[in-house]
Amino acid sequence: MTSYRSTKLACYLGYITQAITINLAPLFFVIFGKSYGVSYTELGGLVLLTFILQIAVDSAMIKLTYVIGYRISAVAAHVFSAAGLVMLGILPRIIDPFGGILISVAVYAVGGGMTEVVISPIIESLPGDAKASSMSLLHSFYSWGLVAVVAITTVVLKTVGDAMWWVIPIMWAAVPFFNIFFFLGVPLVPISKEAQGTPVRAYFRSPVMYLAILLMICGGASEMAMSQWASLFAESGLGVTKVLGDLLGPCLFAIFMGFGRTVYGMSGGKLSIKPALLLCGVLTTVCYLVTVFCDAPLLSLLGCAVCGLGVSLMWPGVLSMTSAEFGKMSSPALFAFLALAGDVGCSLGPWITGKVSDTYLALNASATSSDALRAGLLAACVFPIVMIIGCIIMLFYKKRKPNG
Numbered sequence: 001m002t003s004y005r006s007t008k009l010a011c012y013l014g015y016i017t018q019a020i021t022i023n024l025a026p027l028f029f030v031i032f033g034k035s036y037g038v039s040y041t042e043l044g045g046l047v048l049l050t051f052i053l054q055i056a057v058d059s060a061m062i063k064l065t066y067v068i069g070y071r072i073s074a075v076a077a078h079v080f081s082a083a084g085l086v087m088l089g090i091l092p093r094i095i096d097p098f099g100g101i102l103i104s105v106a107v108y109a110v111g112g113g114m115t116e117v118v119i120s121p122i123i124e125s126l127p128g129d130a131k132a133s134s135m136s137l138l139h140s141f142y143s144w145g146l147v148a149v150v151a152i153t154t155v156v157l158k159t160v161g162d163a164m165w166w167v168i169p170i171m172w173a174a175v176p177f178f179n180i181f182f183f184l185g186v187p188l189v190p191i192s193k194e195a196q197g198t199p200v201r202a203y204f205r206s207p208v209m210y211l212a213i214l215l216m217i218c219g220g221a222s223e224m225a226m227s228q229w230a231s232l233f234a235e236s237g238l239g240v241t242k243v244l245g246d247l248l249g250p251c252l253f254a255i256f257m258g259f260g261r262t263v264y265g266m267s268g269g270k271l272s273i274k275p276a277l278l279l280c281g282v283l284t285t286v287c288y289l290v291t292v293f294c295d296a297p298l299l300s301l302l303g304c305a306v307c308g309l310g311v312s313l314m315w316p317g318v319l320s321m322t323s324a325e326f327g328k329m330s331s332p333a334l335f336a337f338l339a340l341a342g343d344v345g346c347s348l349g350p351w352i353t354g355k356v357s358d359t360y361l362a363l364n365a366s367a368t369s370s371d372a373l374r375a376g377l378l379a380a381c382v383f384p385i386v387m388i389i390g391c392i393i394m395l396f397y398k399k400r401k402p403n404g
Contacts, residue, residue, distance in 0.1 A: 004126045007186040010179060012141040014074065014119045017081050017176040019145030021108040022050065023250065024172060025088070025101070026228050027153050031162050036097045041358045048351040049102060050109045055347070057113025058340035062200065065332040066191065070122055074183045077114035078176040084108025085173035089166040104169075111176070116339045121332050124323055125189040132273045132320035137265025139316035143258030143308070146227075150251040191332065200333055203326065211394050212322040213341040215277070218387035219314030220345030221352075222284050225380035226291075226307045227253050228350040229373060252305035260312025273317045278391040280317070284310030284384035292378045314387065315342055321394075345383065353380045 025046060032038040065073055084107035091100030123138045153168055160167060203209045230249030264276065287310050290303030319338055326334060357376035361367055 004187060004189075006182075007122065007126065007188060008138075010074070010182045010186045011119050011123050011138060013175065013179045013182065014078070014115050015138060015142040016145030016148070017078060017179060018112055018115050018119075019142045020149050020172045020175060021081050021084065021112045023146050023149050023227070024085070024153065024169060025050075025105060026250070027150065027157075028165055031165055032098075032101065035162075036092075038098060039358065041354055042098070043354060045351070045354075046101065046105055048347045050105055050112065050347070052347055053106055053109035054113035054116070054343045055340050057110050058117055058336050058343060061114060061117040062333045062336040065118060065121075065336070070118055070188050070191070070332075071183060073114055073118040074122070075180055077111045077118060078180045078183065080111030080114065081108050081176040082111075082173045082180065084111060085169045085176070089168070089170035089173075093166055113339075113343070116342075117332065117336045120319055120339075121191075121335045122188060124320075124335075125191075127189075132317065132324070133265045133267060135265075135316040135320040136261045136313060140258050140261035140265055143254050143261055143312070146254035147251055147258060150254065151247070154247060154251075200337075203334055203337065206325070208322060208325045208394075209337075211390055212318055212325075212338060215318045215387060215390045215394070216315070216338050216341035217345035217348070218281075218383045218390060219311065219318055220342035221349030221380065221383035222288075222307075222314060222345075222387060223257075223311040223349070224346040225349030225353045225377065225383065226288070226304060226311070227257075229353055229377070230304055248301055249304060252301075253308035256306055256308030257312045258308075260309045261316065264313055273313070273321045274391065274395055276313050277317045277321070278388065278395065280310050280313050281384050281388035281391055282310075283307075284314075285381065285388065286310075288377060288381040288384060292374045292381070310384070318342075349380050349383060353377055 026043075029038075029043050032043065061073065068076075084104050087107055088101065088104035091104055092098075094100070120135065120138070123134055126134070149172070153172075156168055156171070157165060227250055230253050260280075264271070284307055287303045287307035291300050291307065294300040294303060319335065322338060323334065353373075353376035355376075356379040357372040360372045360375040361369075364371070
């Protein structure tokens with residue numbers, strides 16, 4: 001019997017790479033602002049660019065994955081990721097800084113888009129019954145990768161100084177570079193004939209697909225709106241230092257998110273994913289409101305951190321729930337559509353937060369950065385609220401389905 005242990009390890013490293021490419025640049029937001037005069041809207045635009053390009057790649061991979069297969073897709077994803085990280089450390093120092101950042105983000109965003117389309121179906125295709133818990137465990141490595149990125153980057157930045165920030169992206173490029181060669185040798189399960197024979201339009205004949213798209217948008221927006229601005233919120237909004245802001249903001253957020261995914265991943269799916277998603281939506285909404293309205297800085301920061309637990313199952317849970325609904329019809333195309341929807345949310349959440357924050361500052365001359373960021377996060381609170389509504393509809397649909 002073929003052992004897929006090495007395949008799982010390569011996939012786990014793939015999601016650590018995803019954590020690096022998505023979350024490394026935001027840790028430099030304060031440096032970019034102070035050194036290059038980048039505004040809140042431009043910072044949010046960097047995040048928006050990342051996910052717009054990932055959306056474009058998601059769309060392209062709907063059919064391309066069938067042509068080039070899992071292995072070439074996974075290897076190419078890591079090539080783009082490694083190249084983009086190296087460029088982030090080099091280009092801003094030799095050309096227009098903001099232009100160099102944009103180009104670098106564009107390159108590794110292509111790798112990120114390919115990663116999220118190909119890695120999840122690889123894990124889903126492996127033998128085993130506890131698909132939801134396996135998917136949750138896979139995505140926990142994104143969370144633990146985020147913890148490592150924040151903690152290690154913060155320590156190194158403190159050691160070498162802000163002026164040497166460019167060394168750090170080059171250092172992190174070693175992870176995807178190693179995984180290029182790892183993915184070249186691991187065993188993979190071929191795309192099933194049922195999946196290859198399923199036309200894309202077949203997925204959209206089911207109401208589940210539309211609900212899943214809604215939930216992926218809300219899940220991506222709920223997660224990224226909080227995590228991408230957590231460091232700046234802790235530093236500017238709560239008045240702590242950058243080191244403490246990075247550790248207490250995105251790092252605590254990721255720890256709670258990783259904890260939720262790991263616990264569910266190791267539970268073997270004992271709790272049904274649909275009620276679990278509903279609970280996550282409720283907890284996330286509460287955390288947003290605590291973060292925005294609580295006057296006590298530590299409690300506000302705690303709301304920001306525990307939000308990681310709230311969003312922990314949103315992305316992997318919706319993937320598993322939808323895949324289970326379609327059974328053998330599940331294909332790379334299905335995962336690409338869901339990833340596309342998730343990336344739409346991931347781009348909207350941080351961008352709306354930044355845009356509302358800037359608008360609030362423009363309309364209120366006496367407003368502080370704390371006030372502005374709270375206004376932005378309050379606007380983003382609409383996403384977990386809609387997530388709750390979508391989960392309730394999904395539960396209702398499940399009850400009515402036998403009589404439908």
